[in-house]
Every structure is written in structure tokens, then in C-alpha cells.
Amino acid sequence: MVSLPSTLERIRTRLILLALFLMPWQTRWIFGTDTLSGGISEFGVLSFFVVEGLIVLAFVLQPFIEHHRDFDGAVTLGWVMMLAMLASVFSASNPHLAMMAWLHVLGAYVLFLNLLNRHVKPKEALFAFTLGLVAPALLGVFQAVTGSSPASTLLGLASHDAMTAGASVIETFSMRWLRAYGSFQHPNVFGGYLAVGLFAVFLFLRWDVSKKARMGAYAVGALLTATLVLTYSRSAWIAFVLSSVLAGWLLFLHHRVELRRVIPLGLIILFVMGFTATLFSNPYVVALEETHPGREVYAYQPVHNLYLLMLSELGVIGTLFVLLWMVLIDRYIFANLPRVGAVGALAIGSALFIIGFFDHYLWSLWPGLALVAFVLAMTLRLSEPGVEKE
DSSP states (O other), rough: OOOOHHHHHHHHHHHHHHHHHHHHHHOOOEEEEBTTTTTTGGGGGGEEEHHHHHHHHHHHHOOSOOOGGHHHHHHHHHHHHHHHHHHHHHHHSSSSHHHHHHHHHHHHHHHHHHHHHTSSSSHHHHHHHHTTHHHHHHHHHHHHHHEEEBBBEEEEEEEEESTTTTTTTOOOSEEEEEEEOOSSSSSHHHHHHHHHHHHHHHHTSSSOOHHHHHHHHHHHHHHHHHHHHTEEEEEEEHHHHHHHHHHHHHHHHHHHHHHHHHHHHHHHHHHHHHHHHHTTOHHHHHHHHHHHHTTTTTTTOOOOOOOHHHHHHHHHHHHHHHHHEEEEEEEEEEEHTTSHHHHHHHHHHHHHHHHTTOSHHHHHHHHHHHHHHHHHHHHHHHHHHHHHOO
């Protein structure tokens, strides 16, 4: 006879995997808006996402999480960090929006805790996350090719058209190319998910899988790569390339046999990147030069720096708690290098760290917060001893 706790644990695990699969979709309940800087924007929308509901439900069903004892420090400091952030809400200029933002951060932290649960296998979590990106990637290709995207309340999709003002496009004097949004609010957010998804495909190849599954991984990797190019997200491009170089160097030094396993996918990615980039008559750098002559390719405004934005919103004390929490997680990763799992953890963690210098969505939007929670939890789980055998 199956016990009730075991049944609840299985239900919770399936809810978490379902949440990871649906994480790219932005279906939500909007119950209000508030002004921000004198106007209405995405950052002033009061809403709860369907995925947040699944995450909270999974936690409520079984709040006592069985995790590796080495994670105790990160879990405890994480709760202290959440309390420090809550304290900053009461001194905010707009308490309503600040409280809404804190609730989203809390939801992301609960996702982080759920993923530390030993009953959730890293391989299954990575598979669910990557599989969930396939449909958005196909949608992204459709958007880039047709220059438009339909709206859907059920799927949380907004309408986009390359010829409409306000759409995120690559524009020259003669043409407007719609960047791939996928199912997200902005192509840069989509780019971040795709970069992490590509590393998940590499990690999936680490486990012993059948030839059919390996071919499937190559196909998914090619699709995600093509879509990553079509997002024209410079932050995601830079993060993926630099993190790949870092991981490749560590594998070359310590795991040359493992490096041979991922070389075929690496070659596929390079080919697809080059091929996709040639499909458009006006590549990104040419378009940027025509639109903004003399402007640096990677010029950004300071507001797009995640770390400066966090400092301005949380203050010194709140930011210090966040940094201490991240350092504690990083220490565990570095302590387990050069194990293959830890190398993979370092790669996906580095990708988000780099994106933080160029974009703010990892802090300001729910999809970004959820991505951070997923990546940080996976960095710990992938560094866990024995994960290669799971």
C-alpha cells in the first residue's frame, strides 16, 4: 500500500516538472495596474502567473523538502535574504508595486527550494525545461519569417508586427525585421532562456542515452540555436559564447573524453548559427551601423545593468544579502570542480552572471526571476556528488 506522503511527493514532483515545462508561457491573471514614472508599463502590472500557482501548490503539498545537507546554508541564508527584501518594501516609494515584486521573488525562491528536493532528478528537470522551449522556439522562427505574431489570452501572447511602432525589430532604412519573441515579453528574455536551454542540451548528452535520444538532442539543439540567432539578443549571444569557451576549456584540461561527446553538437551549433545569420539580407551589425552610425555595437544604458538596478532598489544591506547568498552557492560549485557536473553548473551560472551586466529582466520580470531560480538550483544539483549516475 502506497503511503500518503509518498503519493504527495510524486504529485509534487510532477507539478514541478510541469511548471518547468510551462515556464516559457506567460499566461497570468491581471488584477490591476499602477503607474510607474508617470505612466503604465509592464513593470506596473499587478498579476500572478499560472506557473507561479503550480510552484506554490507543489510547495504547499509537501513543504518539508529533503535536500543534500550541504545546501542547508544556502536555504537558511535564502530565507534571511527574503526577509531583508521584505523590509525594503516598506520604504519603497510605491509599496503596492514593491510588494507585488517581492511576491514574485518569493515565488522564484520557492521554485528554487522545490528544485533542491532530492526527489526531483536534475536530468528530469533539465529535460522538462528544454522540452518546454521547443514550441516557443518554433513560434519564434515563425515570427521572424513572417514579421508578425498572433495574440492569445490563453497562452499569454501579445500581438507583434514588424510594421507596428513599438515592436522590437532590426530596422534599416529599407526594411524592418521582427526579432523572435517566442512566448515572452521581449526577445532578450527569450534569448536568455534559449542560451540556458542549449547548455541543458549539452548536459543531457552527459547522461547515457540511446542513439535516438542523442539524435533528438541534436535536433533540439539546432532549433534552439537558430532561434537564438533570430532573437538578436546580444546579451544572450555574449553569455552563451563566453560560457561555452569557459566550459570547453575546463573539459579540455580535465575531461577530454567527455569533450568528444559534445563536439558533434558544438559543430551543429556553429553551422546553424552561420547558416541562420545568412538568411537575412541585412545582418544585425549592418543594420545597427545604418541606424546609428558610429555607435558601439555593445553600447547599453546603465539601467540595463542588473547589479546596479538591484543596488538602487534593495539598498546596500539587501544587495549584500543577495551577494552573500550567491557566493555561498558559488563556493559549493567551485569546491566540486573539475567534476563534469560542476563544469556544467559553472557554464549555466556564468551565462546568467554575464547577462546581468547587459539586461535587467533577471530581476525586474517574473520570467527572469524564474530563470534565475532554475539556474541557481541546477548549479547546486549538478555539483552534487553522484549526480552523473542519476
